[in-house]
Amino acid sequence: MSRKQVDHDYTLRSMSNLMGDRWKKVSDGGERSLIKAASSGSISNQGATAGTSAAGADLERAARKQFQQDVTPAFVYVLAAFSALGGFLFGYDTGVISGAMLLLKRELDLSALWQEVLISSTVAAAALSALLGGFLNGLFGRRVCILLASFFFTVGGIVLSTAPGKEALLAGRLIVGVGLSIASMTVPVYIAEASPPHLRGQLVTVNTLFITGGQFTASLIDGAFSYMQRDGWRYMLGLSVVPGVLQFVGFLFLPESPRWLIQCGLTQKARRVLSQIRGNQNIDEEYDSIKNSIEEEEKDSGGDGPVIWRMLTYPPTRRALVVGCGLQMFQQLSGINTVMYYSATILQMSGVRDDRLAIWLAGLTTLTNFLFTLLGVWLVERVGRRKLTLGSILGTCLSLSLLAVGFLMSAQHSPPVTVHPLDPAMANSTCSKYQMCEPCMLDPRCGFCYRENGSTLLASSCVPVDKASTEHAALGRCSNSTLMRDQTYWAYNYCPTSYSWLVLLGLVLYLAAFAPGMGPMPWTINSEIYPLWARSTGNACAAGVNWTFNILVSLTFLHLAQYLTYYGAFFLYSSMALLGFVFIYGCLPETKARRLEEIEALFENQLCSCGASDSDEARQVEYIRVKGSNYHLSDNDASDVD
Numbered sequence: 001m002s003r004k005q006v007d008h009d010y011t012l013r014s015m016s017n018l019m020g021d022r023w024k025k026v027s028d029g030g031e032r033s034l035i036k037a038a039s040s041g042s043i044s045n046q047g048a049t050a051g052t053s054a055a056g057a058d059l060e061r062a063a064r065k066q067f068q069q070d071v072t073p074a075f076v077y078v079l080a081a082f083s084a085l086g087g088f089l090f091g092y093d094t095g096v097i098s099g100a101m102l103l104l105k106r107e108l109d110l111s112a113l114w115q116e117v118l119i120s121s122t123v124a125a126a127a128l129s130a131l132l133g134g135f136l137n138g139l140f141g142r143r144v145c146i147l148l149a150s151f152f153f154t155v156g157g158i159v160l161s162t163a164p165g166k167e168a169l170l171a172g173r174l175i176v177g178v179g180l181s182i183a184s185m186t187v188p189v190y191i192a193e194a195s196p197p198h199l200r201g202q203l204v205t206v207n208t209l210f211i212t213g214g215q216f217t218a219s220l221i222d223g224a225f226s227y228m229q230r231d232g233w234r235y236m237l238g239l240s241v242v243p244g245v246l247q248f249v250g251f252l253f254l255p256e257s258p259r260w261l262i263q264c265g266l267t268q269k270a271r272r273v274l275s276q277i278r279g280n281q282n283i284d285e286e287y288d289s290i291k292n293s294i295e296e297e298e299k300d301s302g303g304d305g306p307v308i309w310r311m312l313t314y315p316p317t318r319r320a321l322v323v324g325c326g327l328q329m330f331q332q333l334s335g336i337n338t339v340m341y342y343s344a345t346i347l348q349m350s351g352v353r354d355d356r357l358a359i360w361l362a363g364l365t366t367l368t369n370f371l372f373t374l375l376g377v378w379l380v381e382r383v384g385r386r387k388l389t390l391g392s393i394l395g396t397c398l399s400l401s402l403l404a405v406g407f408l409m410s411a412q413h414s415p416p417v418t419v420h421p422l423d424p425a426m427a428n429s430t431c432s433k434y435q436m437c438e439p440c441m442l443d444p445r446c447g448f449c450y451r452e453n454g455s456t457l458l459a460s461s462c463v464p465v466d467k468a469s470t471e472h473a474a475l476g477r478c479s480n481s482t483l484m485r486d487q488t489y490w491a492y493n494y495c496p497t498s499y500s501w502l503v504l505l506g507l508v509l510y511l512a513a514f515a516p517g518m519g520p521m522p523w524t525i526n527s528e529i530y531p532l533w534a535r536s537t538g539n540a541c542a543a544g545v546n547w548t549f550n551i552l553v554s555l556t557f558l559h560l561a562q563y564l565t566y567y568g569a570f571f572l573y574s575s576m577a578l579l580g581f582v583f584i585y586g587c588l589p590e591t592k593a594r595r596l597e598e599i600e601a602l603f604e605n606q607l608c609s610c611g612a613s614d615s616d617e618a619r620q621v622e623y624i625r626v627k628g629s630n631y632h633l634s635d636n637d638a639s640d641v642d
């Protein structure tokens, strides 16, 4: 079994110093004490008085504080920040394309097919190359993979910014996609393996904070360069070279993951790296514990054959894989990228008619996503992964329902078509059959052309869209922006409505619920739940599931909307989130504060029984010994468990 019984005294200098005399006052005199953590959360120390427990709790808090101060050198933060640049590039490269496309399609005269290909190629390349990332990770280690990812990002950025035509653009987008795939699975693992247990959740979550930061930066850059009609897109796409180069140079100096080094038998090097990242802490115990775990894990995992096969045939890793991939799948099925992509349209529904203003305001959506991810960084070590994810997906489910209700109300009060064009070309088109705006705008071949006077709609018609650009109609008064007189508007995929505030409220609540938990936790939890021998492959599979569902959800959205209407699509996402809640409630154990080497034990029992024994609060009896004194298990560091 992989939960280790470490058989020696602990020598945590800081703790023993602090405990010294003060501890004698509250000790019950024995070498060991039995500390019972009841599920109610109350702690009763057998034989101790209430005053003693209170003093003990004070002492524990003080010890934990000093202990943590001692063991967290700034180097770990530097390492996490440079690694998380991979997350920044993930967010930037997936976010920047929508703004760049507005300029690109005009300048290179791109057909709708080419636009779709260029938009989805990066995510598709990431999905297809996910397993490659896992393989490279196991073979060359985390550091080389991050160097490789930043190299791909940089080369991709250069190709994109200098592209002479659409074929070169496609090549650039594919190169960036491979970088994305390697970075998205390596960075969380590298940070998790280098962090001390009490900070691991927070530092890995910083990577998702950088993803959303990248998306926000991309929307600002898109807004700023949208004024540059010629070559603006070259700057938008090319600016990713800056963080790419920065990360590459940084990683020339940063160390390999100590856990990977130990696994490869490079023990001296591993000790050096551990000392470097643990500062003044004694690393012997951590080093021994990692080494023992690796040996035991390898025995436990049994058998030969490809890692994925061994993972699937060994129950704890199989269960971990189901949980990890399930989390990533539900993250995407709850529609985050559709909501982000659709935010500009939602804003247009609320009355923002100016395209540029809509681009800038869409930046507010990415900012909200970023700010609420920051809340997740703050919460992850306080409330734990399980509660955070459960609360988040429940909120996501409810706000998606609110969004759906908003769309439903808008559909039910959809404005009628009042003018039926006489032009025979228009009269013969399918668009002329629609009597209301709702079915008209849901048909991808048609759009709604109307005049607005205050809050009254006048002379509204349903007309065919221009095949080359959805920005105007094929014929009539909405066919050319110069022809569009004051207060004449072309609504391609929305209807003017007075219920847009409900949709806007749903959007904000959605981001507030999704971003702190469902955004970062799938990445954070995947970086922790696999034993070392299975970590690269497990993360590669989970990242592959994330990218695959990302592309699936984004590509099917418009078709879904056409067949189920917008509210139908959002009710569907909401029910997916509800299913996700049930899955997470049943199957996700709490991994907070445990050593990576201990986590495998959480998957030893039957899958989907976690709801019954809720997380760390259910630990019944815990013994610990610190330098012969009694000490209550720190909530923030399971490493001192004997």
Ligand SMILES: O[C@H]1[C@H](O)[C@@H](O)[C@H](O)[C@@H](O)[C@H]1O
Residues within 6 Å of the ligand: 208, 211, 212, 215, 331, 336, 337, 369, 518, 519, 520, 523, 546, 550
């Ligand atoms: O965790 C991230 C994050 O939440 C992003 O905002 C989203 O676009 C990604 O698809 C997701 O994987």
